[in-house]
Amino acid sequence: MSNVKRLAMLGITKEYPGCKANDEVFLDIEHGEIHALLGENGAGKSTLMKMLYGVVKPDSGSIIWNGKPVSIDQPSVARGLGIGMVFQHFSLFETLTVSENIALVLGDQAGNSKTLADRIKTTSERYGMPLDPDRRISSLSTGERQRVEIVRCLLLNLQLLILDEPTSVLTPQEVDNLFKTLRQLTKEGCSVLFISHKLHEVTELCDSATILRAGKVTGHCNPKEETSESIARMMVGEDIAISNDCRRSLGTDVFANIENLSTTSTGQFDVALKNINLQVKRGEIVGIAGIAGNGQEELLKALSGEDIHPNSKSITFAGTVIDQLTPLQRRRLGLAFVPEDRLGRGAVPDLDLCDNALLTSFDSGLVKNGFLRKSKIVELADKIIKKYKVKTAGNHDAAASLSGGNLQKFIVGREIDQEPNFLLMSHPTWGVDIGAQVAIHDAILQLRDRGCAILIVSEDLDELYKISDRLGAICDGQISQFLAPEVLPLVKLGQWMAGDFDTTTADNKGVSQHD
Ligand SMILES: Nc1ncnc2c1ncn2[C@@H]1O[C@H](COP(=O)(O)OP(=O)(O)OP(=O)(O)O)[C@@H](O)[C@H]1O
Numbered sequence: 001m002s003n004v005k006r007l008a009m010l011g012i013t014k015e016y017p018g019c020k021a022n023d024e025v026f027l028d029i030e031h032g033e034i035h036a037l038l039g040e041n042g043a044g045k046s047t048l049m050k051m052l053y054g055v056v057k058p059d060s061g062s063i064i065w066n067g068k069p070v071s072i073d074q075p076s077v078a079r080g081l082g083i084g085m086v087f088q089h090f091s092l093f094e095t096l097t098v099s100e101n102i103a104l105v106l107g108d109q110a111g112n113s114k115t116l117a118d119r120i121k122t123t124s125e126r127y128g129m130p131l132d133p134d135r136r137i138s139s140l141s142t143g144e145r146q147r148v149e150i151v152r153c154l155l156l157n158l159q160l161l162i163l164d165e166p167t168s169v170l171t172p173q174e175v176d177n178l179f180k181t182l183r184q185l186t187k188e189g190c191s192v193l194f195i196s197h198k199l200h201e202v203t204e205l206c207d208s209a210t211i212l213r214a215g216k217v218t219g220h221c222n223p224k225e226e227t228s229e230s231i232a233r234m235m236v237g238e239d240i241a242i243s244n245d246c247r248r249s250l251g252t253d254v255f256a257n258i259e260n261l262s263t264t265s266t267g268q269f270d271v272a273l274k275n276i277n278l279q280v281k282r283g284e285i286v287g288i289a290g291i292a293g294n295g296q297e298e299l300l301k302a303l304s305g306e307d308i309h310p311n312s313k314s315i316t317f318a319g320t321v322i323d324q325l326t327p328l329q330r331r332r333l334g335l336a337f338v339p340e341d342r343l344g345r346g347a348v349p350d351l352d353l354c355d356n357a358l359l360t361s362f363d364s365g366l367v368k369n370g371f372l373r374k375s376k377i378v379e380l381a382d383k384i385i386k387k388y389k390v391k392t393a394g395n396h397d398a399a400a401s402l403s404g405g406n407l408q409k410f411i412v413g414r415e416i417d418q419e420p421n422f423l424l425m426s427h428p429t430w431g432v433d434i435g436a437q438v439a440i441h442d443a444i445l446q447l448r449d450r451g452c453a454i455l456i457v458s459e460d461l462d463e464l465y466k467i468s469d470r471l472g473a474i475c476d477g478q479i480s481q482f483l484a485p486e487v488l489p490l491v492k493l494g495q496w497m498a499g500d501f502d503t504t505t506a507d508n509k510g511v512s513q514h515d
Pocket of ligand 1: 016017019020021039040041042043044045046047048391392400401402403404405406431433
């Protein structure tokens with residue numbers, strides 16, 4: 001191929017009210033390279049990708065594709081050019097099969113169902129990500145769902161694959177497989193645009209990188225010649241201490257006690273919890289690893305009160321049985337909760353940050369004699385924005401207008417600020433940039449050191465190893481034994497996540513595991 005680049009984005013600008021999301025951005029991608037797009041939360045990465053995929057229209061600038069100017073005004077145009085995108089949130093219908101989901105996007109190109117099923121089988125096997133076309137999405141693991149999304153792109157005569165935070169939902173083995181597939185794709189000339197906050201993955205995988213800061217390109221580099229620290233400096237403009245310092249704690253007395261908690265599944269996609277026994281002490285962080293859909297949602301709902309089990313007496317907070325209590329009553333006993341789904345359950349998308357702060361903090365002096373104390377609410381929202389460096393035009397921005405990582409910082413800040421006795425968190429730093437990850441982990445550790453009992457469910461094993469005092473796994477509604485991270489090899493945790501553990505020996509009272 002001549003000097004013609006696969007893609008050149010020239011002087012792309014996109015402005016939202018009060019915010020220039022992209023400011024004269026230039027981005028070049030060569031044939032067959034894995035190119036990283038890096039930047040802090042709110043730097044403008046998703047906006048740029050959405051313009052390339054035809055979801056958002058640029059205000060100015062042009063896109064040159066294989067040497068020719070193009071106008072990509074909808075995703076079908078992007079797909080027609082051979083541009084595929086896998087979003088952080090998969091767009092698959094649970095009740096349909098793999099084939100049916102793929103057919104929906106391919107439209108006329110899908111052909112008849114037999115031909116399509118054969119193509120799915122051949123292509124998925126060729127790229128080392130085998131898929132059964134007849135399986136329902138609901139029965140697939142997260143890694144398998146991601147395969148469906150990628151294979152759907154591969155059937156499109158793919159020339160550029162855009163992946164937005166693809167590894168945050170994968171087990172270590174699945175990450176290895178994904179990287180092998182990506183390398184195979186690039187050998188065949190396909191280019192990959194890779195967005196990630198996991199800098200060690202970028203240095204391992206990517207051939208080049210463009211760095212964005214506040215909507216502008218601030219640099220380029222070859223990640224293989226950089227370290228996580230040097231890339232972080234380019235992103236943030238200053239040094240960030242990326243430490244793996246694990247200050248462990250044994251905790252004191254038990255705050256949350258779960259004894260023989262079992263539930264029945266109420267729907268096709270629920271997982272029944274089976275005889276869960278777990279204690280979380282004040283001043284300790286318990287981490288639960290697991291592949292999505294193995295009961296972590298159900299466990300969090302049973303603890304937070306989103307699911308109430310009126311006939312059970314399995315959970316106590318500081319000795320008080322809470323199974324029958326509403327979420328508000330549990331919050332009044334000191335519970336705070338960061339759910340997985342930030343837009344919808346963590347925050348109301350259309351409400352501004354003040355109202356979203358009020359949602360879970362109204363008990364802490366924000367309401368007096370039935371009246372809202374507006375100045376106090378604004379004060380709280382501003383305090384969270386400042387302390388957690390949430391990038392926003394102001395406290396009256398709607399939650400939905402924040403970038404994913406900035407909204408996550410706001411929700412985590414709001415819950416930690418309540419000084420809870422028991423903090424439940426699902427994926428606390430999902431989609432959060434490296435600087436904010438460090439800040440959130442510090443805030444969690446400090447809260448623990450002030451005596452809070454903390455339970456974290458995450459698929460990010462680096463995170464769990466870094467901050468948990470005891471670590472275990474959940475699989476098919478059952479939990480493993482819990483051990484200090486130092487005595488729990490990653491391979492063992494991987495086996496536990498796959499259900500290879502003996503439930504009869506599980507001792508989750510947090511007594512002798514540090515010995
Ligand atoms: N629909 C919108 N309305 C208003 N502002 C928006 C909208 N979409 C994005 N923004 C703003 O544009 C800026 C860039 O957001 P973008 O989502 O592109 O960042 P990002 O680099 O992808 O961040 P993250 O790593 O957190 O996903 C942010 O300040 C965000 O608040």
